[in-house]
Amino acid sequence: MGYVFDLGSVLSGQYLNWFLIGIATTFALTLVAWCLAMAMGITLTLIRMIPFRPLEWFVALYVEYHRNVPLLVQIFVWYFGVPSLLPRVARQWINAHHGEFLLAAIALGLAAAAYVAEDIRSGIRSIPRAQYEASRSIGFGYLGTMGYVVLPQALRIAVPPLINQTLLLFKNTSLAMAIGVGELTYRTREVESYTFKTFEAFAVATAIYLTVSFAIMALGSYSGRRLKLETR
Amino acid sequence: MIEIIQNNWLLFLVGQYPHGPIGGLTMTMFMATVSLALCFPFAIALALARLSSHRWLRLPATAIVHTVRGLPLIMFIFWAYFFSPLVIGRAVGGVETLIIALVVYEAAYLSEIIRAGIEGLPKGQTEAATALGLGYWPTTLKIVLPQALHNMLPSMVSQFVSTIKETSLGYVISAHELTFAAAQVNNVLLTQPFEVYGILALTYFALCFALTSLARFIERRISTSRGGTPGVAVLA
Numbered sequence: 167m168g169y170v171f172d173l174g175s176v177l178s179g180q181y182l183n184w185f186l187i188g189i190a191t192t193f194a195l196t197l198v199a200w201c202l203a204m205a206m207g208i209t210l211t212l213i214r215m216i217p218f219r220p221l222e223w224f225v226a227l228y229v230e231y232h233r234n235v236p237l238l239v240q241i242f243v244w245y246f247g248v249p250s251l252l253p254r255v256a257r258q259w260i261n262a263h264h265g266e267f268l269l270a271a272i273a274l275g276l277a278a279a280a281y282v283a284e285d286i287r288s289g290i291r292s293i294p295r296a297q298y299e300a301s302r303s304i305g306f307g308y309l310g311t312m313g314y315v316v317l318p319q320a321l322r323i324a325v326p327p328l329i330n331q332t333l334l335l336f337k338n339t340s341l342a343m344a345i346g347v348g349e350l351t352y353r354t355r356e357v358e359s360y361t362f363k364t365f366e367a368f369a370v371a372t373a374i375y376l377t378v379s380f381a382i383m384a385l386g387s388y389s390g391r392r393l394k395l396e397t398r
Numbered sequence: 399m400i401e402i403i404q405n406n407w408l409l410f411l412v413g414q415y416p417h418g419p420i421g422g423l424t425m426t427m428f429m430a431t432v433s434l435a436l437c438f439p440f441a442i443a444l445a446l447a448r449l450s451s452h453r454w455l456r457l458p459a460t461a462i463v464h465t466v467r468g469l470p471l472i473m474f475i476f477w478a479y480f481f482s483p484l485v486i487g488r489a490v491g492g493v494e495t496l497i498i499a500l501v502v503y504e505a506a507y508l509s510e511i512i513r514a515g516i517e518g519l520p521k522g523q524t525e526a527a528t529a530l531g532l533g534y535w536p537t538t539l540k541i542v543l544p545q546a547l548h549n550m551l552p553s554m555v556s557q558f559v560s561t562i563k564e565t566s567l568g569y570v571i572s573a574h575e576l577t578f579a580a581a582q583v584n585n586v587l588l589t590q591p592f593e594v595y596g597i598l599a600l601t602y603f604a605l606c607f608a609l610t611s612l613a614r615f616i617e618r619r620i621s622t623s624r625g626g627t628p629g630v631a632v633l634a
Contacts, residue, residue: 236563
């Protein structure tokens, strides 16, 4: 076929620039969505601890919705659907301020929050009942039991799964290309359609995704070993 | 909302068929089923290779699984989109492209499930088989895999749910499936995006939630039939 593999052509000048902007956008999207996911995930966990049935149902519905609807569809609901419900002024503001980035971050963050809430809950569940009883019997109240006994252990257990969620979130930011967010996958397609260097462009993107993913995976397995509870 | 469903339910269900290619929910289910079925043998092979005592089987399999897990599905879709025509030597449609990408992607994830199933079996099973004089293949095929796959049934149903959700990415390469159909409806109506995508989300939810519930039901059945206590003691 006489095809010359030429990485230099996609890694120079404005194309290199596009890749760098893409990486920066992917990282920014991951970070914003991650913060939202943690805040919302912890909030959901706290809501679920309130012994009031309708609130429990609300959290269950929230989790099931985000786990059973494709993420791309959730992004579409936020990007195409939600602004149409907002007043005109809000719509104009969204359009003027890179709304697609913001709405993608909201969709990704809220979806990840469902998984974060589940991870924290299984951390809490994995603390044996005897720990509560022992803590209560030596005089801790509910908050003291939670704050000094249960949560320090539960969060430790939840760290490796949460790092895994971070990996999934990082990979899922690629879906934002479907609504025109200029992240790595989107920029890669742009480079590809300008240079016709399909193989090179996607090789670069693949290498970048793999590097970051492997770093997150390594962090995950390190924390798994490091934070393992030593039971005596 | 009811009106949109009344006017477009056929498009959601089968796409433009019979005036065009089959799409909609039918194609979504077809692609999910076919790609899961096709990736099954690869997944078993990968799982066995990862558990193999031969280094030269274990290391490449481990590398493949980690590489696939480190990449977004959309990367596989684009690789398949651009390169399967080169490899096959003819134009490849969106549906085939998506199935190729899904088979590669799902095989890695399914292999992890199968591996967990095999590792979850008591060691006594293989030891007893060895003691009876069975070799590697009879042990694997007649003792290990049947039990492991049975125990893994709930996870496989969950994997099927993931696959259904992942077919929505076919939209990106214009494969005719449910999300694509909804986008078409939205392009015609223009003024009711929230309703259209709401219907889309509800459709996926109804389908996937039913399957997730089925997975939970099977899980309870299996754990009771194995004599264990169903579920874990619930605390928080």
